[in-house]
Structures are given as C-alpha cells and as structure tokens.
Amino acid sequence: MRKEEYLFKLSEKLNGLSETDRNDYLEDYSELIDDRLEAGIDEETVIAELGDIEETAEAIRNEVFKGSRKEIPVKTDESVTYTEDHSVIDCTNRYISDDGKYIFSIKVPEGTNLIDVMAEITSDCEGTTELCTNLSYLDSSGEWDAHIIPDNDYNGGSNSYNGSEHYLLISSRLCENGMGIRLYLEHNDRSCMATDTAPKSTVKGRGYWLGEQ
Numbered sequence: 528m529r530k531e532e533y534l535f536k537l538s539e540k541l542n543g544l545s546e547t548d549r550n551d552y553l554e555d556y557s558e559l560i561d562d563r564l565e566a567g568i569d570e571e572t573v574i575a576e577l578g579d580i581e582e583t584a585e586a587i588r589n590e591v592f593k594g595s596r597k598e599i600p601v602k603t604d605e606s607v608t609y610t611e612d613h614s615v616i617d618c619t620n621r622y623i624s625d626d627g628k629y630i631f632s633i634k635v636p637e638g639t640n641l642i643d644v645m646a647e648i649t650s651d652c653e654g655t656t657e658l659c660t661n662l663s664y665l666d667s668s669g670e671w672d673a674h675i676i677p678d679n680d681y682n683g684g685s686n687s688y689n690g691s692e693h694y695l696l697i698s699s700r701l702c703e704n705g706m707g708i709r710l711y712l713e714h715n716d717r718s719c720m721a722t723d724t725a726p727k728s729t730v731k732g733r734g735y736w737l738g739e740q
Contacts, residue, residue, distance in 0.1 A: 528571065528574045529570060529574070530557070530560050530564075530570060530573075530574065533556075533560070533574050533577070533580070534553055534556060534557060536580050537552075537553065537556065537580055537583065537584060538553055540580060540581060540583075540584035541553075541584055541587060541588070552587050556577070559577075560573055560574070560577075563576070588642050588663075607718050608718060608729050609711055609718045609719060609720035609729065609731065610717070610718065610719060610720065610727060610728070610729055611719075611720055611721065611722060611724050611725060611726055611727060611728045611729075611731075611732070612717070612719040612720070612721075612726065612727070613634075613721060613726060615635075615636060615712065615714050615717070615719040616633075616634065616635055616636075616644070616710050616711075616712045616714070616719050616720070616721045617633070617634040617710075617721045618631050618632065618633055618634075618708060618710060618721055618723070618735040619632045619633070619634050619693070620632035621735050621737050622737070623737060624697075627699070628697050628698065628699065629697070629698050629699065629700050629701075629705070629706045629737050629738075630695055630696070630697050630698075631695070631696040631708055631735060631737075632678060632681075632693060632694075632695060633662070633675075633693065633694045633695070633696055633710065634691050634692070634693050635691065635692055635694070635712065636690060636691060636692070636712075636714055637690050637691060637692050638692075639692065639712070639714075640663070641661065641662040641663040641666070641675065641694070642661055642662075642663040642664075643661070643712060643713065644661055644662045644663075644710060644711070644712050645659065645660075645661050645710070645711040645712070646659070646660060646661060646662050646665060646708055646709070646710055646711075647659045647708065647709040647710075647711075647734065648660075648665075648701050648702070648706060648707070648708060649702075649706070649707035649708065649709065649733070649734040649736065650701075650702035650703070650704070650706075650707070651702070651704060651705075651707070651736075651738075652705075652707070652733065652736045652738070652739075653733055654707065654709070654722075654731075654732065654733030654734045654736075657701065657702050658701075662675055662694075662696070665696075671698065671701055672698060672699040672701075673696065673697070673698035673699075673701070674696075674697055674698075675694050675695065675696050675697070676694065676695050676697065677692070677693070677694055677695075678693035678694055678695045681693040696708070700737075700738060702738070704738050704739040705736065705737050705738010705739055706736075706737055706738060707733070707734040707735055707736035707737065707738070708734055708735050709721070709722040709723075709731060709732070709734040709735070710722070721735075722734055722735075723735050723736075
C-alpha cells in the first residue's frame, strides 16, 4: 500500500471527527511516514509497520473522545438528509429523577459504537442547539456532568432486545432551563435521526425536551 492510499483510507475511518481533528491526525501520520522514508525504509515496509488501519482509527478516536483534544468532535452535516426512524435510533423515555438528574433512555442498533451516535443538546423547548457532540465524548470528556450506562433493566434485565441496545444518558441539566436532545446515526448506508418528529420525516423536530416550557 502506498502512502496516499493509506492516508485516504485512514481519513475515511475518521469521518466521525471534526475536520480540524481529522486533518491534524492525518498530518501527523503523513509526517511520520515521511520521516521513516527519509530514514531509508521502503514505503511498503513503513505502511506495514503502522498496523491495521481500523485499529489505528479506533485508537485515535479513543484519544480524541477522552478529552485530550478539547474541540467538540462532531457536528451534523447540513448536506446530509436525515430521516426520522425510531426503528433504528430513538429516545424511548425521558424523565427527571428524584435527585434532580435528567435521564434520557436511548435505543441504538446492537453493536453500535457510541462514538458514532451524534447528539445535539438543546437549550429550550424550541430546539435551540446548545452544543453538538457524540455520546461517547459527552460521557468521557469530563467537561459536562453527564455519563452513559447500559439500561440493564430494559426488557427484564437485558440491554439487548430485538437487535437493539438500550442506554441511559444521565446528566445534571446542561442548560439554564433544562436539557433536550436530538440523535443522529449513520446505519447501513442510511442517515437516521430521532428528533421527536413524525416517522420518515426529513425535517428535524425540536428534540426530546426536559425542563421549563
């Protein structure tokens, strides 16, 4: 494999990152390859030494989403048409717990990496976007009082049901008057969303809101 092909394939695997983060890492790997070539190592050997592209991309994603880089990693692509599809992704329930935590029950396809689930946090019942990130980053960055756990009580003790997995997003309210959420996922070459609007709609809804009206 040549350098250009390697970087192209790596870029494809990093499509969940922000453009800035993706370009930074691609530049890092380009310089790493060039340094090895300048040391007299042939190109195929250099590429082979880098290892499996999927594993490399996963390591990069983990580094980004653990908060080592502070930029919010993702945003929705305005050129992509998302379709409301609750059979794929959904917010199945939301409530405020007795201790004041904001809890959203989230359904995704079985085996989904939460890195790939984009989330818009909304700041009011009209659906104004406060921030756009992904569930993994929201859980692990430490910038917000939010974490995600498997919903092991779903369906009597299993978080996997009919090809779906269920999670609880638990947070203190992230906005002054409450907190809302819209969800997006690329699944089987389809762009799906859960935004509290009619199924098959391509116009995003206001989101699943908890708080003052």
